[in-house]
Structure formats: C-alpha cells, structure tokens
Amino acid sequence: MASIFxxxxxxxxxxxxxxxPEQVLWHISAVAIILIPWLGLFFFFLSVTFLENTELQDLVMGTAIFIPPPLYITGRIILLVLMATTLRNLPPDTYQAVSWISLVPHL
Structure with a gap:
C-alpha cells in the first residue's frame, strides 16, 4: 500500500x-516512498533467509526494522510540506469564479 501511495x-x-529544488525534493520523496518499504522487506528476508544466527543477522535485522520507518516518515513530511507551500504560486486561472448555474441544464 505504501508503494502505491x-x-x-x-x-x-x-x-x-x-x-x-522543490521539484527535485518532490521527485526524491515520491521515489523514496515507493522504494523504502521494499528496502525494508529486502533486508528482513535477507537476514531470515541467508544469514544464520550470527551478529551480522542481528545487524541486518536491526537495519530492516529501525532504518526504513524514519526515512519513510521523512519522505511523507516533505511531500506534505511541499503540497502546502506550492499553494503560494497558483496560476491566475485558479482565482476566476465559475458560473455554476450555466452548467445546470434545467436552469
């Protein structure tokens, strides 16, 4: 679901x-939100499948559990801030009033 988002x-x-820079931040954050859950799953399956009970397995498992969530949350916060700050520079057509009555056929 996170990758679809x-x-x-x-x-x-x-x-x-x-x-x-705002465009680059948007691109990086969108790609990060897609890839970070898969990165966490990759490290998790790597530690479970290929590494036996070693210190390396503990390190990889810790990486899989503790690194992806802060990165994902950071990407989401950046997208939220960019969505709000982009409203400062809207095109002029945004401020035109729409005549809704002309769009209703029976009026």
Missing part, C-alpha cells in the same frame, strides 16, 4: 513547481 505522487512528476 508513492506511485500516486509520481503523477505530479511533470507538473510545474515554483522552484527547481
């Missing part, structure tokens, strides 16, 4: 952003 944010890959 990140994929939805990739829809905005070619949207216009107010600045280039």
């Amino acid at each position: 990140g994929g939805i944010h990739c829809i905005a890959w070619f949207f216009a952003f107010p600045t280039y």
